[in-house]
Amino acid sequence: MKNRDLLIGFATGVAAAYLVKEVVDRTQKLYPADNVLKEVKSAFKEEGPIDGSWIFMKTEPYKQHALTTEVYKGGITRHKEDELQQFEFLADAYTGAVIEVKQV
Template identity: 50%
Template sequence: MLNWKSLLFGAGVGFIGGYLVKDTVTSRTYISAEKVLNHVKKGFKREGTIDGSWIHMKAEDYQKHAIKTKIYRGGISRSQNGQLQQFEFIADAYTGSVLDVYLL
């Protein structure tokens, strides 16, 4: 006969194990490059129109000092005061957070 304590203990261990596996898998999943590009474009559109944009679809390794992560690299071009401006950006592939934007 099955002991209720054993059943509850097994169910609890299974629940906790499932949660930890889900958390680990979810934290290592990349955000799509398209979502990252749309996020960056939305920020630039607050300051004016965009002439063009691009993003590498494959995440690449990135390290700054002791911090290692995967990033997407992309770019935005726009005209401001009759001058073409081109920006490059890097964004964290796991969170979509923009890590750096610089004028080329």
């Protein structure tokens, strides 16, 4: 009976630790320079070389319709056909997904 109780306690502890880790991972913001900016730059590099990029390290609140989240704001600069193109983007701070890209 004692081995069974020990095994049940161990299994419960492992399951609880896994659940806590998953909850913490989902609520942590991504580090912008390492994750978000690299993802956006790699997507733009598929269409050609880029000249420069930037990202604000502080998140901003973003609301679209009924949804509110925290976003990183950044930009990409590149030359295409001898013309300078500048883009600004908004990326979700928790998932890194690009929410909006616009040419300025």
